[in-house]
Amino acid sequence: MKTKTVKGNWKWNWKTNRLGLPFVFLICIFFFLAGFFASSLFSHYQEREDDLRLMPRARTRLTEKSTEEETGYHLLQAGESGDDSITSIPFQVLSWYPRALYFPNFASAQQCESIVKKAKVGLKPSSLALRKGETEENTKGIRTSYGVFMSASEDETETLYAVEEKIARATKIPRSHGEAFNILRYEVGQKYNSHYDAFDYAEYGPQKSRRVASFLLYLTDVPEGGETMFPFENGFNMDGNYNFEDCIGLKVKPRKGDGLLFYSLLPNGTIDQTSLHGSCPVIKGEKWVATKWIRDQIQDD
CATH class of the missing domain: 1.10.287 (Helix Hairpins)
Structure with missing residues (x-):
């Protein structure tokens, strides 16, 4: 067994x-x-x-990103530096000559107030990039605002970083191509005569890079005056008789949180003559604006 x-x-x-x-x-x-x-x-x-x-700031503050389930769109697989979601930023084409686009509610009221609070500390009289033969003395009165340059790395609230990321998506130009923000304050009577943001080689000499576009984020409402103007819009007033102090042409009224994008260069790399612009005098209230100049080359931090 x-x-x-x-x-x-x-x-x-x-x-x-x-x-x-x-x-x-x-x-x-x-x-x-x-x-x-x-x-x-x-x-x-x-x-x-x-x-x-x-990159916590871009991913937590850019709420415009939507997934495939939310939009119903079929998304493609993104590259290493791309996004796995869709970004929706509403805009209105204000002009094709120059190429100017308006972005309503681009930033929240809280973001605008945070930027103003941070910028108030270091305001100084705004300066000009001088052309050959120009001096600070003979250019007085052209630009009468106060301003301060601030990079996103200097803002511990991370608001500027979020705005910068959103501007990159709106312009389709990486944030590495942007200069530091120029935060400006215009009081009653202060203005900026019409000018170009892109510098002509013949007038300013050689440059490492050129300004392709400008993005203006309005940080306050302005009861009266303070508009951003384009006197040569659609080819008007280009007969040689324009007074660069005149506030005429296409005018964009500052509204808190709204953005304005315009391109200084044409697709062929030459300066768009219709991109001449200025800031009309403030009549009532106070105008605050954050300007981001975007170049054709990566900028040093």
Whole structure:
């Protein structure tokens, strides 16, 4: 009886071992694949964590991004530097000559107030880029505002970073091409005569890069005056008789949180003559605006 039991056990073990080899092999493959998948998932998660740690501001403040489920659109797989969601930023084309676009409610009231509060500390009289033969003395009165330059890295509230990221998406030009923000304050009577943001080589000499576009974020409402004007819009007033102090042509009224984008260069790289613009005198209230100049080359931090 004892011998039969042993024999029976030996037979059962032999059969188990015989049938178990492929089973054990499949188990090993399963655990290998599970481990590989878990490792890949963890690695991807770590990459996303690093990305979120390095760029938390853009991802938490740009609420215009929508997923495929929210929009119903079929999204493509993005590249390493792209987005896995759709960005929706409403805009209105104000003019094709110059190319000027208006962005309503581009920033929140809280963001605007935060920028103004931060900028008030370092305001100084605004200066000009001087052409050959010009001096500070003979250019007095052209630009009478007060301003301060601020980079996103100087703003601990991270508001400027969020605005900068959104401007990059609106312009389709990476934020690395932008100069520091020029935060300006115009009081009653203060203005900026008509001028170009892009510098002519013949007048200003060689340059490392050129200003392609300008984005103005209005930080306050202005009860009266303070409009951004384009006197040459659609080719008007270009007969040589224009007085650069005259506030005429296409006028954009400052509204708190709204944005204005216009391009200084044509697609062929030459200066768009219709992009001449200025700031009309403030008649009532106070005008605050954050200007972002965007260049054709990456800017140093």
